[in-house]
Amino acid sequence: MSTDGASRTSAPELSLRESKKRAARHALSWAALRLASEHGFDNLRVEDIATEVGVSARTFNNYFSSKEEAVCSFNVERQERLREALLARPSREPLWTAVINAVSDQHTADGQAPREFIDRFRILMQHPALHGEFLKSHARMEVILADAIAERVGIDADDTDGRLSARLMAGLVGNATRVAMIHWFQNEDEESLLPILRRLLTEVSEGLPSLTTRPGRLSGERARVTAPAP
Amino acid sequence: MSTDGASRTSAPELSLRESKKRAARHALSWAALRLASEHGFDNLRVEDIATEVGVSARTFNNYFSSKEEAVCSFNVERQERLREALLARPSREPLWTAVINAVSDQHTADGQAPREFIDRFRILMQHPALHGEFLKSHARMEVILADAIAERVGIDADDTDGRLSARLMAGLVGNATRVAMIHWFQNEDEESLLPILRRLLTEVSEGLPSLTTRPGRLSGERARVTAPAP
């Protein structure tokens, strides 16, 4: 029968080898995530992950160069989707709107996951050993997003300043995402992730008004910086 | 007599033990950085670092839980300085101006380092094994900066939204810093770090005008997002 979505989005006709490789990588990544969230990262052995999937431990290290990488690898899978999502937004949408909506879409599915799993996930991601890899996967995401932004806006490959700006904007998005997630990690019963994320992104897109135009003893002016340098 | 800078900034009168500990940590961190930049991270052994400083390898792991952490630890030392620098800016300065100047100050000294060292440093930081830890140290920096911002602006500890905004702003700064550094890593003979950094920070502080008001087929409007939530 095999009625999977091969034709859904321009399937690149992957060879048997390629599809096996992807499947293996995917399986290893999810096995790692599941086992880690169930037994805790400290009790995660490479051998267990490999056994779970039915390959040798040596093969695991052909796919991932560390346990941490495998556990956080699910983030990478999102990247590809985000890129497509942004480019699929109607081209009339203002840039920020398109970005915010595209990012939101990536996170709406998360609400569906079983509560129990989400809770364990939050605990898991607090582990120091995963923090670095988690950030690393976000950094990769930002690069992808920056390219997508540049593509959407029509920035040339050789427009250094333009690409830097795109990179910067992608960073802002990634940062808002990160802050939202961390806040969400730490405050269990508060708002769910998506509303926070949208709020932060909107705030960023508007130039952080709540801080710069604060009523108190603060100046509402934009920064006026002394001359950069000779 | 001991006429050192004890009174400069409210020295906490550290005990002999404490000062030894700090010295050891500092020495280990710098030994790690130096050896790594000279011989490459792949040829860095914990034992070498420890020997260089004159302690046992076991002691090294009492201070740092990984080589990566040690190599990137110099970033942490900046954090404390950044906090003080921001709070020391004249309180009349607009927030963004103060932040930009404080951040700039942390990086002006870098230009003085010997060229040779800087080059090796740039290569070193490209190593995948250090990338995660590098980002981690930046994340820590952002937390410190967020607190400093909140303190300067006068945000209460229980003002959740306010603190979130401060966190967000600190993230923007961290992000601009990161983008600037990465750009600087990859383009050897281009501008030096500081000018790029100041340019990016200014751009961020103004709400990314170069992208959102781009002449072409893009709308210059701010994002108008569908209602975030009830």
Place this chain on the structure above:
DNA sequence: AAATAATTTGCGAGCCCCGCAACTTGCTGG
């Protein structure tokens, strides 16, 4: 179907990180 290319696997080496228990060093109250 043979030739070729890519993957998987077992083995072994070298290193890392940490718990533990002795040992050394700084600190504190009499």
Place this chain on the structure above:
DNA sequence: CCAGCAAGTTGCGGGGCTCGCAAATTATTT
């Protein structure tokens, strides 16, 4: 001043990780 306590250091040993290598297995090509 010094006895006794607290804190830091060290060697040892163990479990684990990551990788290079070469043989075996599995796809792909001709």
